[in-house]
Amino acid sequence: MAETMIPKATAKRLPLYYRYLNFLANSGTTKISSTELSEAVKVDSATIRRDFSYFGALGKRGYGYDVMDLLKFFKKILNQDRLTNVALVGVGNLGHALLNYNFRQANNIRISAGFDVNPDIAGTIQSGVPIYPMSDLADQLRQQQIEIVILTVPTDAAQGITDDLVKAGIKGIMNFTPLRISVPGYVRVQNVDLATELQTLIYFLDHYGPTLKDTDEDE
Ligand SMILES: NC(=O)c1ccc[n+]([C@@H]2O[C@H](COP(=O)([O-])OP(=O)(O)OC[C@H]3O[C@@H](n4cnc5c(N)ncnc54)[C@H](O)[C@@H]3O)[C@@H](O)[C@H]2O)c1
Numbered sequence: 001m002a003e004t005m006i007p008k009a010t011a012k013r014l015p016l017y018y019r020y021l022n023f024l025a026n027s028g029t030t031k032i033s034s035t036e037l038s039e040a041v042k043v044d045s046a047t048i049r050r051d052f053s054y055f056g057a058l059g060k061r062g063y064g065y066d067v068m069d070l071l072k073f074f075k076k077i078l079n080q081d082r083l084t085n086v087a088l089v090g091v092g093n094l095g096h097a098l099l100n101y102n103f104r105q106a107n108n109i110r111i112s113a114g115f116d117v118n119p120d121i122a123g124t125i126q127s128g129v130p131i132y133p134m135s136d137l138a139d140q141l142r143q144q145q146i147e148i149v150i151l152t153v154p155t156d157a158a159q160g161i162t163d164d165l166v167k168a169g170i171k172g173i174m175n176f177t178p179l180r181i182s183v184p185g186y187v188r189v190q191n192v193d194l195a196t197e198l199q200t201l202i203y204f205l206d207h208y209g210p211t212l213k214d215t216d217e218d219e
Pocket of ligand 1: 089091092093094095115116117118121134152153155157161176177192193194195
């Protein structure tokens with residue numbers, strides 16, 4: 001079946017819904033209205049209804065949403081019904097912090113391998129994750145069937161490593177470096193930049209004050 005193309009802003013909210021639905025299911029809640037969901041996740045109910053509408057009718061008017069149905073649905077959509085192994089390249093300050101965090105809240109994603117050029121780090125285990133030398137990159141990615149890499153290397157090394165990752169068959173890169181890396185069209189890049197996020201926050205506070213919600217709604 002063809003996948004529905006959903007807006008990026010909707011895609012970004014899916015993990016938020018999923019996390020809250022998990023919480024509800026664990027606390028024994030079986031039903032929730034869009035208003036209650038809206039208050040809990042701080043997304044207005046019209047946006048929630050529109051987000052959900054991309055996936056067909058998931059709730060009945062006047063009845064609300066069945067928590068287990070929604071949870072099952074989002075689990076599948078977000079691939080949370082299987083474990084996703086990701087790799088991390090560049091085990092420095094930021095890399096260590098990410099290894100240490102290792103997505104504990106999202107129990108179906110885990111960094112299962114790290115890579116670094118530094119011989120003092122390669123061959124060690126950091127926060128329970130084995131760190132390999134760069135010469136093992138392609139082999140390990142293939143053996144562990146890893147398709148997603150987190151890139152936390154210095155800027156000048158970013159493009160060269162990206163090219164190696166593409167050759168090794170990687171499909172997605174979460175790029176923490178400030179460089180806008182070039183990849184072929186079949187590889188997806190998600191850039192993460194805390195400075196930009198902070199600047200955006202400051203901009204919205206300066207221009208609209210603290211109460212505006214859903215600023216990325218129509219991205
Ligand atoms: N996106 C953000 O918000 C954000 C925040 C902080 C840092 N950063 C960026 O993240 C990157 C890492 O920052 P950091 O503070 O952890 O740096 P760092 O110097 O502490 O760590 C970099 C690591 O990469 C390794 N490395 C260097 N060249 C390599 C190569 N060719 N192959 C493999 N590994 C290599 C080094 O040995 C080191 O362990 C930088 O590009 C930095 O600008 C981004």
